[in-house]
Amino acid sequence: MESGYGLFIDGRWSTPPKSKRFVTKNPATGETVGSFVSGTAEDAQRAVGSAARAFPGWRDTPAPRRGEILLEAARRMRERKSDLGRLVTCEMGKVIGEGLGDVQESIDFLEYIAGEGRRLAGETVPSELRSKFCLTVRQPKGVVACITPWNFPTAIPNWKIAAALVTGNTVVFKPASNTARCAAEVVKVYEQAGVPPGVLNFVTGPGGVVGNALVSDPRVRAVSFTGGVATGREVYALGAEGLKMVHLELGGKNPVLLMDDADLPLALDGVLFGAYGTSGQRCTATSRLIVHEKVYAAFLEMLVERLEEFAVGDPLDPATGMGPVASADQERKVLEYIALGKKEAKLRYGGKKLTGGLYDRGYFLEPTIFETKHGTRISKEEIFGPVLSVIRVGTYEEAVRVANDVDYGLSSSIYTSDVNRAFRAIHDLEAGITYINAPTIGAEVQLPFGGVKHTGNGGREAGSVAIEEFTEIKTVFVDFSSKLQKAQIDAE
Numbered sequence: 001m002e003s004g005y006g007l008f009i010d011g012r013w014s015t016p017p018k019s020k021r022f023v024t025k026n027p028a029t030g031e032t033v034g035s036f037v038s039g040t041a042e043d044a045q046r047a048v049g050s051a052a053r054a055f056p057g058w059r060d061t062p063a064p065r066r067g068e069i070l071l072e073a074a075r076r077m078r079e080r081k082s083d084l085g086r087l088v089t090c091e092m093g094k095v096i097g098e099g100l101g102d103v104q105e106s107i108d109f110l111e112y113i114a115g116e117g118r119r120l121a122g123e124t125v126p127s128e129l130r131s132k133f134c135l136t137v138r139q140p141k142g143v144v145a146c147i148t149p150w151n152f153p154t155a156i157p158n159w160k161i162a163a164a165l166v167t168g169n170t171v172v173f174k175p176a177s178n179t180a181r182c183a184a185e186v187v188k189v190y191e192q193a194g195v196p197p198g199v200l201n202f203v204t205g206p207g208g209v210v211g212n213a214l215v216s217d218p219r220v221r222a223v224s225f226t227g228g229v230a231t232g233r234e235v236y237a238l239g240a241e242g243l244k245m246v247h248l249e250l251g252g253k254n255p256v257l258l259m260d261d262a263d264l265p266l267a268l269d270g271v272l273f274g275a276y277g278t279s280g281q282r283c284t285a286t287s288r289l290i291v292h293e294k295v296y297a298a299f300l301e302m303l304v305e306r307l308e309e310f311a312v313g314d315p316l317d318p319a320t321g322m323g324p325v326a327s328a329d330q331e332r333k334v335l336e337y338i339a340l341g342k343k344e345a346k347l348r349y350g351g352k353k354l355t356g357g358l359y360d361r362g363y364f365l366e367p368t369i370f371e372t373k374h375g376t377r378i379s380k381e382e383i384f385g386p387v388l389s390v391i392r393v394g395t396y397e398e399a400v401r402v403a404n405d406v407d408y409g410l411s412s413s414i415y416t417s418d419v420n421r422a423f424r425a426i427h428d429l430e431a432g433i434t435y436i437n438a439p440t441i442g443a444e445v446q447l448p449f450g451g452v453k454h455t456g457n458g459g460r461e462a463g464s465v466a467i468e469e470f471t472e473i474k475t476v477f478v479d480f481s482s483k484l485q486k487a488q489i490d491a492e
């Protein structure tokens, strides 16, 4: 299914002369999926120029019309759901149900945010003076850069691009290199839906080259980045030099608190899905299971029993529980953490790279469980793989202390049948998202998504607040008194 892609600038797909290329590979089979331009800083700057030229026309396009184009993109995405879902699975490795889910999340968000074309509400408030009218309007920021990861290769680009476009910005999109074909196909959907030339531009290539050129370009007014903490820091620092708004969605070390009054079979399904869905490669993945000592032994036994029959294999087969991890780099990093875990904790299940048959062609790891004390590196650092740290606690209060004692705060969950304790946890857990009796993954797009501490820098995407990231608020005073009125001085 290999195919070659160019850059998309000024509404045209083109390959710059003498450009270098790179390929993406199916992490389950090693087959080549697509070939792409390894863009340069000049390519990034050309794309910014295109977005800057297109901005006045797009800004002045009525917002409901912008929304209509996004609805058309949603319709086209729905028409292509099965082939795009399959592409997600073939390029990134998540199982087919999740590949389709990734595309569904794109459709959901496009449909949701298209409605902002008819809202984009400001406020009107009273004035302290007579014959004076006070209001706010939302205006686009200008050219924005959207830099996205490989783990949700269609959904996360859509969260950013669609919110940026409906609010009247023009975009340069730089995707993660190892899911560049999914990204290119997303761009084609927007192109075919009628996004005018220059409004959405697409540049593939190394983050250190293309990403840096975008973030440091003075014409780029805002940057929306999802990825790792180390890169996030660099992007933030670089953006700070140009005093631009930088939105960061970074890591997680998401806990499930399993209390002694929990419905254990329900929690079992939730922990398995949260920890091993997407091979643990979600920012929201369950990477810590904090268990009350009264149910610790019984629950671990249930977990191990289920993992024994858990099918790791071909992600296109609907019976597969877990596919490969996304790349050789990912595999190496997870295996390093597993080696570390063997030193500092007790390996309870898994821990190996799978070999033989189809496993030899891809990056397949066993779902892994460590029993560990709180405080080990595997219990505190983001691994981004199918590795669950299980931590025993004596009380709810201890569980909360452990849950909160990490650098991150994206998602969290508690399984309990005590309604008071559930509400207590909503109050106590330091996280952007808390689930009650449900896994840490599976956020819905009509609600804000993001986290506290090192998970980000205070913003949220998706939901009703998605437009905040991409708009400036203008405060307007209309004085219809026909005389000079002085605020703070003339009020009666």
Ligand code: UN1
Pocket: 105, 151, 152, 226, 281, 282, 283, 284, 285, 440, 441, 442, 443, 444
């Ligand atoms: C991510 O891993 O960065 O809540 C996004 C979820 C998905 C989105 C995850 N809807 O698990």
